[in-house]
Amino acid sequence: MSTNEMPRDSSDRIDLLQGTLDMLILRTLLFGPAHGHQIAKHIQRTTVDVLQVEHGSLYPALHRLERKGLVAAKWESAAKDQKREFKYYRLTPAGKKRLAADESKWKRMSEAIGRILWPVR
Amino acid sequence: MKFWRKKKEDDLDRELRSHLDLEAEAYREAGLLPLEARYAAQRALGNTTVIKEQTRDMWGFMLVEQFWQDLKYAVRGLRRTPGFAAVALLSLALGIGATTALFSVVYGVLIAPYPYAKPDEIWAPAVVGPKEAAENWHSYPRPEFIEIQKLPAFSDVMATTLDSVLLTGDRAPESFGGVFLSGNAFHFMGVKPQIGRTIQPFDIGPGGEPAAVVVLSYRLWQRLFDGRESALGEKLVLNNVPHTIIGVMPPRFGWYTGDGFWLPMPMDLKQEGYLNVIMRLAPGVTTQIGEQQLQALNRELARVTPQNFPKGDFRTVFLNYMDITVASGEMNSSLRLLLAAVGFLLLIACVNVANLQLARTTTRAREIALRLSVGANRPRLVRQLLTESVLLSVLGGGIGVLLAIGLTKAIAALIPSFYVPNEARITVNGWVLLFSFAVSVLTGVLFGLVPALQCSQPNLVDSLKEGGRGASGSIRGQKTRRTLVVTEVALAVILLAASSLTVRNFQSLLKKDPGFHPERTLMVNVQLSPKNYSTIEQRNIFSQNLLDRVKNLPGVQAATIGNGGMPFGGPRSAFSIEGLPPSQSQRLTVGLISADYPQTLGIRLQRGRQLTDQDVTRGDRYALINETAAKLWPAGQDPVGKHVNVELLAKPGSRQVLVPAGSSADVTIVGVLGDTRNAGLRDATTPAVFVPYTLVAPPARVLAVRTAGEPMAMLNTLRGVVQEMDREVPLGRPITVEEVLGFQTVQPRFNMALFGAFAALGLALAAAGIYSVVSYDVTQRFHEIGVRLALGASRGDVLGMVLRMAGTVVGIGLAIGVAGSIMLVRIVQFQVFEGTGFDPLSVVVVIVVLSSVALLASSVPAWRAAKLDPLTALRHD
Structure with a gap:
């Protein structure tokens, strides 16, 4: 197997769990509709490059969310450049609900982990 | 679906392209040259094909879609290698066909024999x-x-x-x-x-x-x-x-x-x-x-x-x-055993196809390595290879079902009907088809899994470098293939050994001396109306007149009338020997006979005298016994002249059966007859006593006639005689003693025929397996053989080398198979074989048969190797 495994370039980047990526996407879309590239850039920016999103892995996730009905997609012309069209994703009500649930779950979990790792604080 | 699919595909394309465009723009703005920007954008995105594949997986219908793709690919692959496909399909069809046919018998006879509600x-x-x-x-x-x-x-x-x-x-x-x-x-x-x-x-x-x-x-x-x-x-x-x-x-x-x-x-x-x-x-x-x-x-x-x-x-x-049910004894155990045998046969077919598949995928190692290196994922590849094998096995199963329809008819014709409930229907029905389909799919997974797992995990670098030729052959693949052949040979040996047992069992039955002469003896049932013949005198007079007339017919050598002992069975009675305490558990088999009984059935008199016509007509209380009964007396005592009390003679136990008024149960023994297999060929002789038929009169009698010519030709004459005496007396279905004896060997004959057929198929499949592995091995080693020949090896050396390789594989298989079958027969108490153990001769026969078949199968490719032209071989790629 070793021959076809490329070494990952940096060790302090964290591979994303599937659920986490879904949550990050939904969270990004909370600010309004966005296309794939915008979502990728936003996640990269807000996580200060710590969470490495391979842009490629974004698209399977987006299509999965679309199939589950958590996001809706539509080709629309860009606000800046009316001549170019992008596939914009927006949150559906189901997506909003799921995000809320995921976030509270995430919060509880990270608090719990925090208490275990830094109990004094 | 096709249209929607295309739209989604275009959609994804466009989406990814726009992403790349935007990314490239960003890089250009950061100062990269357009081409560099493009590459950088592509690197940031990753492998587009892989992303597309992963995304498609999210669409849901992809599993079906991929299945179709794999199927189409598999069909194309099979058509590209028609030789492989034909051999594999034939193996599978034989294995699955035989299994299906036998299952349809098991289903008809054992699983659902009855039309009754919730049997x-x-x-x-x-x-x-x-x-x-x-x-x-x-x-x-x-x-x-x-x-x-x-x-x-x-x-x-x-x-x-x-x-x-x-x-x-x-x-x-x-x-x-x-x-x-x-x-x-x-x-x-x-x-x-x-x-x-x-x-x-x-x-x-x-x-x-x-x-x-x-x-x-x-x-x-x-x-x-x-x-x-x-x-x-x-x-x-x-x-x-x-x-x-x-x-x-x-x-x-x-x-x-x-x-x-x-x-x-x-x-x-x-x-x-x-x-x-x-x-x-x-x-x-x-x-x-x-x-x-x-x-x-x-x-x-x-x-x-x-x-x-x-x-x-x-x-x-x-x-x-x-x-x-009537099938629950011998038939049940026979069918179970045959099902196991046919399972072995199917396994051999599986191993055979696995072997072929392995050889085929090994030559495809380069293609597979290429696909893996450009990012194909392994589960998908395994799934595709499995689709190929399942397609193969389902196709094989389809042909197998066609075979099974014919085979089922043949088995149904061969099966002894008296061991099958008369309600049973042996056909290839829906359940059987379902079974067959399940077996096919399972078979495909079984023989496909090993090759699929093995070749989807190759050493990429080696495979790509070798170009799939493999001067040394992939050692691991070779090992697996040889192990498979060893398995195949061992399974075939077990099948052969089991079938040799059934042959021996059958032969030992044929060799058994029944103690009587069955040839040219016809038996018919004569049924009197109990109302028209309501006294014992009426019944006896009828029997006596009938016997007198029949004896005088031309072509009749001897005739007897009575019940029991013709040649098997008879009523059983409690008894007591004079001077000994009455036996609690033992019974005497009673034969009601006329004077010529020993002549008609060809039974020798050992001691004393026979019953005379006079004894029988008068109803004298004399009796003959067989040798086994004679042993009931204390050693050294001659039973002739002794008395025995046979309870049945006084209490026949049914209102229909008449005895003379005030009849005593006591008889005097006047002679001893030789033992016959009176309880069936495979059972021990039971002690028997023979008394004049005039002492006990049931409404039905058996008339037995030994003829000079063809016994069945006598039937119409007999019918005429009876009709002349009483128009209302029917003759039952006629049967010869030889036929009755034949019933005893029908089940062993059935076992022998089916086991023999399955073993022959198994042997043929194993031979095909040996042939394919040896010839594949030779092809893989063309280069090496060429070098050897060029360096001065003789053709005999090459021939010996290949045959030695084949011999080792077959030898190991033989050893495992012989050991395995001896153990199996020891562990499982097969009712079918009834104590017939292995003898050295049959083991030798099995070994010789298998070895010669193996030699034949491997000598063809070995000969081809020896005849190789070194120059061609060295150039061979």
Whole structure:
């Protein structure tokens, strides 16, 4: 197997769990509709490059969310450049609900982990 | 779906392209050259093909889509290698076909033999004495049957009894085994009539008197009335009483008879005779509760009629009706064993195809390595390879089913019918097809998994470098292939060994001396009406006149009339030897004979004298015994001249069977006959006593005639003689002693034929396996062989090298197979083989047969290797 495994370039980047990526996407879309590239850039920016999103892995996730009905997609012309069209994703009500649930779950979990790792604080 | 699919595909394309554009723009703005920007953007995104593949997986219908893709690819692959496909399909078709055919027999005979409602919920009572091991179906007299019906544990209890019934009137007289049923029987069995109605409770009157009605079997209806519906309401004269035909049962209904009829049972409680009782449990009642209730009742009944129950502390158990069919003994164990054999055959076919598949995928190693290196994922690849094997096995299974249809017919023709319930239907039905399909898919996964896993995990670098040729061959692949052949050979050896056992078993039966001469001896049943011949004198005079006339017919060498010992069976009786305490457990088999019995059946007299015509006519109380019976006397005592008390002679046990008034049970022994296999060829001789037939007169007698010519040619003459004496006396179905003897060997013959066929198939498949592996090996080593030849190896060396390789593989397989079969026969107590162990000869035969087949299979490719031209071989790529 070793021959076809490329070494990952940096060790302090964290591979994303599937659920986490879904949550990050939904969270990004909370600010309004966005296309794939915008979502990728936003996640990269807000996580200060710590969470490495391979842009490629974004698209399977987006299509999965679309199939589950958590996001809706539509080709629309860009606000800046009316001549170019992008596939914009927006949150559906189901997506909003799921995000809320995921976030509270995430919060509880990270608090719990925090208490275990830094109990004094 | 296609259109939608295309749209989604374009959509994804466009989406990814716009992403790349935007990313490239960003890089350009950061100062990269356009081309560099493009590459950078592509790197940031990752492998587009892989992303697309992963995204498509999210669309949901992709599994189906991929399956189609794999299927199309597999079909193309098979068409590219027609040789491989043909051999693999043939192997699979043979394996699956044989399995399907045998399963259809197992299904018809063992799993679903009956058309009755929920046959596995029918129970038969057995009473087991403290010393008995066997659980035999217990029968009850009428009053006890009525008591059982009252038990709350049962929802339904029915009774059946058999008696011979004479059909007369304006038809040719004929004797039937009439089946008498309690009024609820048809409701109990839950089968609707084809036409008319069935017997109902009201057909048996309040005093137990049955209505004069009869329900016909389908076959009898066809035979007597050509299937005309107007038969309903017509009358048949049965036992001198006209009976109205009220219904006809469908073809598959065959309760106790497949070609007779059913009558309502007389329920006069004073009537003798025992009924076969079966029951269904009330809802919510377990068999334990049922057994407890019946046990309590049995205890009560045993106080009133102790003679019907074993002495001492007996217990009551239920037998499931499915476990006591005519197929449950020998046939059941034969079929199970054959199913195992056919499983082995299927396994050999699997191994064979796995081997072919492996060889094929090894040559495809380069293609697979290439696909892996450009990012194909492994589960997907395994799935695709598995799709190929399953496609192969399902196609093979399809051909196999066609084979199975023919094979099933052949087996059904060969199967001994008296070991098959007459309701059973042996056909390739829906369940069998389902089974066959499941087996096919399973087979595909089984033989596909090893090659799929192995070749989807190759050493990429090596495979790509070698270009799939492999000067040394992939060592691991070679090992796997050889292991597979070893397995195949071992399985074939076990099949061969088992079939050699069946052959030996059959031969040993044929070699057994039955103690009599079966040739040219015809037997017919002569049935008198009990009403017209109501005294023992009338019956004896008829028999005597008949015998006198028959003896004087031209072409008759000897003739005898009587019951039992012709050549098997006979009534069994308790006895006591003068001067010894009466035996508790042992019984004497009683033969009722006329003077020429030993001549007619060809049995030698050992000591003393035979019975004379005078003894028989007068009804003198003389007897012959067989050698086994002679051993009942203390050693050194000659039984000739001694007395023995045979209970049956005084108490025949049925109202139908007559004995002279005030008859004593005591007889004097005048001679000893040689032993015959009187309980069947495979069973020990039972002690037997032969007395003049005039001492006991049942309504039916057997007439046996030894002829000078073809025995069956005598039949019409015999029929004429009987008709002349009494127009209303029917002759039963004629049969020769040779035929009766033949029945004894039918099941072993069946086993031998099927085992032999399966072993031959197994051997052929194993040979194909050996051939394919050796020739593949040779092809892989062309280069090496060329080098050897160029360096001066002789052709003999090359031939020896290849044959040695084949010999090692086959030898290991042989050793494992022989050891395995010896162990299997030891561990599993095969009823079929009944103690026939392995002898050195049959092991040697198995080894020789397999070795020569293996030699033949490997010598062809070995010869090809030896004849190689070194130059061509070295250039071979």
